[in-house]
Amino acid sequence: MTDNKLRQRQGHDQTVKKPSANSNHKDKEKNKGVNKIAAVHDELQQATSSFTHRFWTRTVVVLSVMTVVFFYSKNQPKETKFALVKETLPLRMQRFKCSEEYENEMQQFPQCVPNKCGRFVADKLIEPKEVEMLLHMAENIIDLAGSSGGASILDIHSGALSYGDKFLNVFQMSKAMDIIKPEHLTTYNLVKGKIKLAIAEQFGIAPEHLYLTYPTFFSRITNVTAKTIHDEYWHEHVDKETYPSFHYTSLLYLTTYNNDFKGGRFVFVDGREENRTTSTVEPKKGRVSAFTSGSENRHHVEQVSEGTRFAVTISFSCDKKHSINDPKLASLKQ
Numbered sequence: 001m002t003d004n005k006l007r008q009r010q011g012h013d014q015t016v017k018k019p020s021a022n023s024n025h026k027d028k029e030k031n032k033g034v035n036k037i038a039a040v041h042d043e044l045q046q047a048t049s050s051f052t053h054r055f056w057t058r059t060v061v062v063l064s065v066m067t068v069v070f071f072y073s074k075n076q077p078k079e080t081k082f083a084l085v086k087e088t089l090p091l092r093m094q095r096f097k098c099s100e101e102y103e104n105e106m107q108q109f110p111q112c113v114p115n116k117c118g119r120f121v122a123d124k125l126i127e128p129k130e131v132e133m134l135l136h137m138a139e140n141i142i143d144l145a146g147s148s149g150g151a152s153i154l155d156i157h158s159g160a161l162s163y164g165d166k167f168l169n170v171f172q173m174s175k176a177m178d179i180i181k182p183e184h185l186t187t188y189n190l191v192k193g194k195i196k197l198a199i200a201e202q203f204g205i206a207p208e209h210l211y212l213t214y215p216t217f218f219s220r221i222t223n224v225t226a227k228t229i230h231d232e233y234w235h236e237h238v239d240k241e242t243y244p245s246f247h248y249t250s251l252l253y254l255t256t257y258n259n260d261f262k263g264g265r266f267v268f269v270d271g272r273e274e275n276r277t278t279s280t281v282e283p284k285k286g287r288v289s290a291f292t293s294g295s296e297n298r299h300h301v302e303q304v305s306e307g308t309r310f311a312v313t314i315s316f317s318c319d320k321k322h323s324i325n326d327p328k329l330a331s332l333k334q
């Protein structure tokens with residue numbers, strides 16, 4: 001018998017050999033060990049699968065939140081603040097390219113049409129006592145009449161004063177004529193003059209080529225529901241589209257956002273659709289905001305939710321044929 005065959009025989013003999021008590025105990029121990037390993041293995045497998053489950057659940061939740069935030073922020077207009085109430089700005093100016101609608105007029109009014117457009121805010125141009133004088137006059141006169149909706153105007157050039165859903169002629173109201181004093185008009189003309197000079201300086205044009213134009217008016221805005229289209233001041237618009245004679249628009253604020261009224265901020269809208277961004281001016285007593293009137297300065301006013309907002313819109317044209325005269329007490333007392 002070869003060695004190999006002999007070993008096979010011996011091996012076979014071993015397997016058929018009856019187990020002794022000692023080897024039985026050893027087997028039990030071995031089985032226990034195997035069972036323990038299997039239990040640890042099971043535990044490990046369970047832990048791994050619950051870790052994997054948690055990992056994927058969290059990943060899905062995080063990704064969903066990120067997707068929602070991404071699309072939400074993508075659809076939200078980016079909002080910047082051009083002038084806050086808490087700021088006192090001697091001058092904040094932003095210049096940019098003009099829109100195309102000026103091109104024809106460039107030839108017609110070369111000394112006045114802007115070649116660089118923009119917007120600025122100036123908080124120190126008008127004196128507080130000048131603001132108080134104009135506010136006092138506007139409040140008292142508009143109180144005599146006023147729109148039945150939320151927006152009333154007083155134009156002391158044409159005489160138009162909102163009344164219900166129509167307009168009255170302020171020149172024919174003796175009570176209004178008693179309110180307007182020479183110093184009101186002196187202040188009004190002085191204020192307009194300062195604003196005109198600031199516009200001329202900032203846009204690099206000679207002031208004598210700039211003409212006050214229609215409509216130039218006081219406005220009073222409250223949260224009363226609009227009754228006619230004249231009360232709907234909040235629509236996004238381009239001043240030059242509403243009034244083609246406009247080249248420069250300015251606003252003098254007579255009351256302060258969050259102090260005298262809530263809502264009512266002025267909002268420039270830059271870019272369209274997904275590129276839309278906004279730049280907000282918070283009205284503040286004595287603050288002048290001025291800008292070129294084309295589509296480079298599309299804007300709207302937020303709806304006033306509380307209180308009363310007073311402002312003066314002062315408009316300028318490069319075209320002399322659209323100029324209006326300063327109001328004079330003599331003409332008012334017709």
Ligand SMILES: O=C(O)CCC(=O)C(=O)O
Pocket residue numbers: 219239251266299300301311313
């Ligand atoms: O009152 C304002 O702030 C702006 C009003 C306006 O957009 C306008 O008169 O064209």
Ligand SMILES: [Fe+2]
Pocket residue numbers: 237238239299
């Ligand atoms: Fe406007």
